[in-house]
Amino acid sequence: MELLLAIVIGVLFTAAVYLILSRSLLKIILGTGLLSHGAHLLILTMGGLGGTAPPVLADGVTDFADPLPQALILTAIVISFGVTAVMLVMAYRMYAVHKTDNMNELRGNDEHD
């Protein structure tokens, strides 16, 4: 199972990096979204995919899934949501001001270096 997930995560990372390297700002944001999905799945997989029951105490259950990675992912999901929201609004503002989303045109000029 971990082998399958590792490959899926690899696909997610490949797609994310490919999008991040593109020239369109919107694609970069889509790429970061995929990247965080990949990272979350990676944490989960690294914690081990065994365990027959969710980590909630119940009678007669002893083989829980590992709760610690789940707590970590929960935190990460919320934070990546916050960051995505900020990036989205930043992209909106930038597009409104500069009228372009071409990353090749968005480079500093000589006045700044």
Add this chain to the structure above:
Amino acid sequence: MEFVLLIFLPVIFALLVPFVAKYLKGIHTGWIVLLVPLALFIYYLSFIPLMMDGGHAISELKWIPSLGITFISYIDGLSLLFTLLITGIGSLVVLYSVFYMDKKKEDLGSFYVYLLIFMTAMLGVVQSDNTITLYLFWELTSISSFLLIGYWYTRDKSRFGALKSMMITVFGGLMMLGAFALLSIMGNTFSIRELIAQAPQLVNEPYFTLALALLLLGAFTKSAQFPFYVWLPDAMEAPTPVSAYLHSATMVKAGIYLVARFTPIFGTSSIWIWLVTGIGLLTLFWGSFFAIKQTDLKAILAFSTVSQLGLIMSLLGAGAISYHTTDAVFALATYAAIFHLINHATFKGGLFMIAGIIDHETGTRDIRKLGGLMSIMPLSFTVALIGSLSMAGLPPFNGFLSKEMFLDSMVALQHFELFNFDTWGILFPIVAWIASVFTFTYSLYFLLKTFAGQKKLEQLPKQPHEAPIGMLLAPMILASLVLIIFFIPNLVGKWIIKPAVMAVQPTLYANPQTVNVHVQAWHGFGSTALWLTIGIIAVGSLFYVTIPKWQPLYNIQPAKLSLNEGYDALMRGSDRGMNRLSRLYMDGVIRTYLLYIFAFLSVAIIAVLFIKDAFVIDMTSFAAISLYSILNAIILVLAVGFVVFSNNRLAAIISLGGVGYSVALFFVIFKAPDLALTQLVIETVSVALFLLAFKHLPALNSHGETAKVKVVNFIIALSVGVMVTLVALSSHSQKLIPSISQYYKDTVATEAGGGNIVNVILVDYRGFDTLFEIAVLAIAGIAVLGMIRLRVSRKETTDENK
């Protein structure tokens, strides 16, 4: 009395100088400043009897005891000699500057502050026994020299000269620091005395040669040896008192001091002898040869200083030979070096002051415009005559004595047999003799072109007349010293030089008075040096008479190939080269930087994984595979494909949502209900957010990406993906310790009173994470609000409202 504090006397006095300059307008600031070097000079004279008995004096001031860094003033013969030069010539220079620097036109406060800082720095250099404080004062001399050269900071040339001298001497200073660091590693001490005591062991240390080379770099840059002399002629933009003091008598001799001081440590090495003697002789020849090319009085003197410093350096190298042979003539070489050091300080200081007087009284220093000043400025002429002839090495002036000793030492070199001197030794006296001929020629050139010949009064900017007596006082004192030393060389030798020689070669002498040298002016007709001197005078005079015929030879050397051009090209080249380099890889496009980062990351990690043989897959630790997860994985990969290849932003956003929901399904499959819940909600909100912004966002556009760019992107992206997969598999297969989750599972009910382990971890075991995650969300909310609401500039507002 703790005389180590006296080192700081000038710099402390410098604090008062601005007030003196501001509130005592009636009196020239220099008169007040003069008290400091004069008092120091008189005080340090009292050390002479102690030195004559071979004693030394030590005074300490703790600075950073825990690191072994202490201001130690260690006065022995060598330090005292330099101290007397610094304070003595310092007094004369201040006296001279009182008449040279105009009270009304010049900023005297700054001038004397810099000069006093320099004096402290120089005293510190020659008296420090601790290498770190020696380095401190060494750099302080570079800085104060920089300030003094750039004194007339509104002139381009001053600033250029100041920067050039700073770059070169600070480069050397840093090299020297390296040598000190290596020495302290080898000898485990910063104290020079203790290092000297360990000299026999140090020779066998692996860093010995490196330390030697670095130390010599420091000494050669400071003392303007070949090829580092280029800063000295440009430093002539400084006011003349500064040139006389720093660039002839004191600072440029700091390198000489360093070589002399470290001779007991490095002198036994053949590399040392070859380098110091060889570079010294080369500098001697080079400086004397190019002095005749110059047309500016101070430039002639600058090249002459370069050449004379080379002479002293070569004598110090030859003096180190006395560690290998009992031949008395090499002991003479050290003596001659120190003797010539004093002589040079006296006559060169005087000559600089005369050059300043000529500049002051005629308005020019260009030797082509000068001539026939003998009858107009008789006193200046007399001083210049004494200085020049002493520089040329004629009797009855002190330069004659040291020049004879120099020739003797160089002639003796050819008989020395160790270290291949038997093959190459013959070169030394030949080069030395030719250089002396040129020295004689440029001395005449300096003297006669200025004072003899036709008067060219109409060419001069000012009507020349004799300088005021106050201005002439200092050069006259120096000139009389030139004469006095000629007649009582052995007294000077006994008082000052022999203790200094003993300090340079402490292992060879038990007492300064056992230095077996008796200077005499007349050796009889059998003396080689006499005939060499006669030859110098004959050939030198011939050269001087024929100067117009052979001076065009200098034009053969193309301007592009000079060392100055080399320095300029180096500075320009490194400036442009660095600029070009950084522009090459910093092109301002974010994709380029991301390419560097991703490529480095994936290549480095994959390489380490396989080079270290760390890649392992252990299938037994993997969980069983299920049908649902295969199906879900296929859905996820398809959705990812849609996100990547979609040309429609709506489709892309919805596909991204699809990816999020299938991730949530994975959370369900892998028994993570809280995650699944959160993921569903967040994904829904995210997609809603995307759709909200949808109207305002740009259309998906490849912006003219070529297939080639896409392929490069894909390769990099694939390598990152592969890297993540490999690392994930490898690390999952090699877990070193079991999870700590067992503790949470065991105690969640008893300790925390909860049933949902994930929630209890979030708010109880690891509640801090949650607190700051809330903070992140709050900040993100404020940022979003701020970016939407705030309009900084008016222009943007109009844009928004369109």
